[in-house]
Amino acid sequence: MRVQPVAEQVWMFVGDDHESVATAFIDGDDALLVDALGRTDDALRLRQLLCEERGKTVRAIVATHCMSDHMAALPLFPQALRIAQRHYRHTFLHQNRREDAYYLEPQLVFDHAMSLRWGAHELRLLHNPGKTLDHISVDVPSADLVCAGDNIVGRIVYLSRADPMALRAAILRLREFGRGSVIGGHIGCFPAVVLDQALHYLDRLRDTVVGIRASATSRQADARIAAIPIEACLAPQVQALAFERDWHARNLEAIVAQSVFALDAAMALREARA
Incomplete structure (x- = not known):
């Protein structure tokens, strides 16, 4: 301890x-x-x-x-x-x-x-x-x-x-x-x-997932989301700790299993078509 x-x-x-x-x-x-x-x-x-x-x-x-x-x-x-x-x-x-x-x-x-x-x-x-x-x-x-x-x-x-x-x-x-x-x-x-x-991590994770969902089929999107590296979401100059890497992986699992950010992607697509 x-x-x-x-x-x-x-x-x-x-x-x-x-x-x-x-x-x-x-x-x-x-x-x-x-x-x-x-x-x-x-x-x-x-x-x-x-x-x-x-x-x-x-x-x-x-x-x-x-x-x-x-x-x-x-x-x-x-x-x-x-x-x-x-x-x-x-x-x-x-x-x-x-x-x-x-x-x-x-x-x-x-x-x-x-x-x-x-x-x-x-x-x-x-x-x-x-x-x-x-x-x-x-x-x-x-x-x-x-x-x-x-x-x-x-x-x-x-x-x-x-x-x-x-x-x-x-x-x-x-x-x-x-x-x-x-x-x-x-x-x-x-x-x-x-x-x-x-906040930077959360916003970058959301933006990345929304971008993937807007440009790929459901099956393709799940595979690409599961492969998002933590480095793509971290704030500048931040080096990931082992604990953070583990929980980032859990985030990706939750996003795929629960369709997290799917609503955000649908709204972004609606706005793009308007």
Whole structure:
């Protein structure tokens, strides 16, 4: 596990499983977690490092979204207050790989926004649906950072079953916060330019797929889409990480299986004929 301080009394933990991230905000001997890692082994290591070695007690856990690869530590801290957006159950039930053993009902749910003071920082929890219906952003002005969850995956995005335009809108809202650092749901912490890089990837992927669908038969289009290299979509000067390559491949699978961007291609063709 990788542990990194990212601001005053803010520590980031990156697990081995899917490089899932948990961020700890510290108030004396108490800790609040944003997200809770992806596997029990990682969660146990987090508890050792945070609680046993640093003497902190986890009092609250905020979910950026309720998918299993961010919930593994919940059963280890059953007394912690669990906070989520109201549509948490929809997200949990509609994920690709559900792990019911990690599921605990949140005790505090909200609709649009809520704020809480934790030590030196005010955490602003804002509903920002993109990757999932329940997605939130955790804006922390005093630490000059925002926790983005899975609305970005490194310098790219992961479509899965999301509406790409909802993802785009979520990233634009993240950019409006103007924070210097962005903590993703995977990989770690990035400078703010990561949001522009993720938008570039999403837009180039869309444009490439729309172009293919407009100029090829369905079968030909599927084969060409499956072969789109990540380099064709990355922002200038960005070199793909192994994790990003893996999830780009998953994006291509989702695009073919779900006919993602087919509506965009049909609209582009309609406009060209008008």
